[in-house]
Amino acid sequence: MSIKLADYLFTRLRQLGIRSIFGVPGDYNLHLLDFVQPSGLSWVGTCNELNAAYAADGYARINGISALITTFGVGELSALNGIAGAFAEKAPIIHIVGTPARTTQDSRALVHHTLADGEFRRFADMASHVTVAQVDLKDPRLVPDQIDRALREAMIHSRPVYLEVPDDMVDVHVDASNLTSMICTPSAPVTAHEPVVLDRILQRIYAAKQPLILADGESRCMGILDEIDRLIKTTGWPTWTTIFGKSLVNEQLANVYGIYAGSIGDSQWKEYFDSADLIINMGPHYSDTNSQNFTTIPNPTVTITLSNTYVQIDGDIYRDMHPGNILAQILQTLDTSRTPRVTGPAKSAKEADQLSSSDLINQKDFYRIVNSLIREGDIVLTETGTAAHGGRNLILPQNTRLLGPATWLSIGYMLPATLGAALAQRERTKNPESRAVLFIGDGSLQMTVQEISTIIRENLNVIIIVINNDGYTIERAIHGRKQSYNDIASWRHAQALGFFGADDTNPMQRYFPARTWGELDAVLRDKSIQDGTGVRMVEVFMGREDVQGALLRLMEKQIAYE
């Protein structure tokens, strides 16, 4: 039996649980787009391709995998920064590029969307740096296996792949027989050393005096979140996450502490960490920004690390085992009577400042106050900048996911990612009331602001909290506190939703400014914020140089230097 290439591809995407595809139409992908909706997928056209890539990234982090369609050259290059971010932080995006017909490419014709030099491989070459597989679907005999291989690589590595579909290949027939079996992540055969590894881990667990669990961000794409949850509940051991790992464990559990921040965090937590004799470390991701400048990476001599590709026990590395299997077997074999019960350090309970309702809102207290807004099932997104730093202080209800920046830190990412994540959540939960809350600075907002209109068009429930501090405050903290290059143009945020087409007789009912704690309190109690639907915007004004936590130290260092 045969099937058209486009139908084969879109059937595969549906089988993987993709329900919507993001992208922008262009000359070389229009024929391909004809097949999207008939295949049962939704087409979500965004305002530009970078935003589409960001949206696909957000969708992948909630749904597990996502798809993006762009056009050759102009479209795919616009998306490239978004693909790079998905590579760095492990979101599997199936990036499909509509390319010129094979005859055009073979004849090296100087067509538009090229550099007019007859060379058609440049963009694929660029993409190879930020994708784990690249396939050019130009021979129908190879197509089914090429597609399957690329999708499998995306799943195994949890990273983007790159598929070229020449315009004349879209409706070429290919063999359909692969479709009867689903694509899955193949397991490696059980290795000879697997029993040794299991035994070593169990012995270390039974012998531990001061153990802890550390959940890092790559746990998400390793498919081990359920196992981690069971491990935390079974052992009752003190549990921390990294910045990237936030929200991957249930923060409402008594033994879950929050983000471990080393010397800039709670000193008792650091003391416990430093003298721990066993750290079970899962999904490691060791960038400077995810490890407080490399200071919170656990000491390997006391650590069992489960990554996607290896298990490390006290410095010895074992490969070719599935971390999920290892964890599952440990949970199954674990003799809970031999598992030590330990008492962790005190939970941080800083004395909260008394706030006067007429006082101006500040960074230090804002996230504690706004925490009441977050409900179980929400997706919370905190954009690079002060919002990401502040969002680390939120204490999340269970089943609440937070997307924050870990390593790529491309400002502008989080608003389109909100589109993707909120859409994935609505599809996944089938709950039309599912909701996302975005915290974003005024500078970041300017990067990708137009995607508000797509969020509106898709009828998603999103509360956008704009931190208006008059420019790139995080950069002011790093360098150039008073420099004009950290200024931005001044916008009237009150008019944003109206401009972008919010369907409301009075769009102003959807916009709420807040300068003082009293105003913020009123906004947070407002019926539209509490129970409303669609997009709402809260503009919170804060000082240009108001920062907290690690950023405050940077700012102080700069002032001292001046």
Next chain:
Amino acid sequence: MSIKLADYLFTRLRQLGIRSIFGVPGDYNLHLLDFVQPSGLSWVGTCNELNAAYAADGYARINGISALITTFGVGELSALNGIAGAFAEKAPIIHIVGTPARTTQDSRALVHHTLADGEFRRFADMASHVTVAQVDLKDPRLVPDQIDRALREAMIHSRPVYLEVPDDMVDVHVDASNLTSMICTPSAPVTAHEPVVLDRILQRIYAAKQPLILADGESRCMGILDEIDRLIKTTGWPTWTTIFGKSLVNEQLANVYGIYAGSIGDSQWKEYFDSADLIINMGPHYSDTNSQNFTTIPNPTVTITLSNTYVQIDGDIYRDMHPGNILAQILQTLDTSRTPRVTGPAKSAKEADQLSSSDLINQKDFYRIVNSLIREGDIVLTETGTAAHGGRNLILPQNTRLLGPATWLSIGYMLPATLGAALAQRERTKNPESRAVLFIGDGSLQMTVQEISTIIRENLNVIIIVINNDGYTIERAIHGRKQSYNDIASWRHAQALGFFGADDTNPMQRYFPARTWGELDAVLRDKSIQDGTGVRMVEVFMGREDVQGALLRLMEKQIAYE
């Protein structure tokens, strides 16, 4: 004598006539940005990096050369599509990337804005596809010559170059002695065959019975516009341009016809072209979109072609001569008494339809009507889509430049390019009243709309004419006439200028809608449009499937196919 690296670099940029730099601050370029304003350059921060690259491209096309500063990874990749466009259509952008300090790179540290794999060369590798020189300024002994070489390559090829400045190199001292001599485009030594070439060209000119001049788009970056103007005036020969060449010659001259469009254009023009025995063809650029799908490329057996790298006479190619020198020598030696006087075909003078003031505005007549708006000295920009097709029908006053798409055709380009071009024009002419008029479709506008705020902030005089035809009409003409993927979200354009911060007690006085010819007429006569300053927006409503010219043929073909 020594000088800090940043001062050396910015001194060189100023020497080349660059007055403003576009870009976005980021962690790895902040120290570098400290040196921009003290060097006498203006910093123009844009909302995102793609927009900055587009703006730099527009600036380069008016100013001759431009500069862009981004940050490592996230920033430069966002700009990449803009750099590729500048490569394809020959706009020399000096792309300066602030990169991590040398120690960080040498130690392969897993810092943010990387893929967390210790590899720092990926982005430079990508850039190498779309830049003519790449230099990594990491050794002070090499820096001055590296910078000079890169700038010279940008000038010679009229294409982007890529400079990396590690964060710790910014204030390292380098030798300053190069600075006493200016960077210029070196001429190749006179070749032995140059006299032969000159003689062959002159003999062909004297012998011609039906000659014509064809000015193509790369004439701009070959620096031969003055010579072309003199050739047109001296010979009086019928002159056409290509799409890319539009506005590079004075359209008010009696012997200048407009864009040669082959079989889809005036049949008498085609007849003259087809039977011409001499075509002097300058600045060739042979993409499908610039040559009516390769049909207007002149017959080489009757053609003298002057490109940036070769002279071709009736099929014979000669290299290593400066085309400007060749043209100058021809003009100097030309015996005008022996230069044939010829009469070209009739100028197109189609019977204009009578328009009723209550009729809805259509594509066919719109550009003829709006032509009255354009004044000498304006810069006119026509975005990819129906605007670009329509803009070809404008008859421009002298000294009026039009920027339209030629080959790269990345929608979204033209609005930020307007920022760059208008700024360059104001700096170049020192005329605070200099003006730009942008024609842009509603779909393209959504791509990069936020740059309106930068145009406002820079106090530029820009009239933005938004063609609102409810989606990607040019794509509807190509394929998917009724498909929803060619729809876009609906915006309230009336609120754009207010949202983006237009400094006006009543921003609505700057927005003008027009649905009928009568309404358009009133808008075009309005004082704010005629004599106003700052940004104004005219929203012109046209039919979803209303197209003209070549696009009409495509649309009709599709309807027939359905």
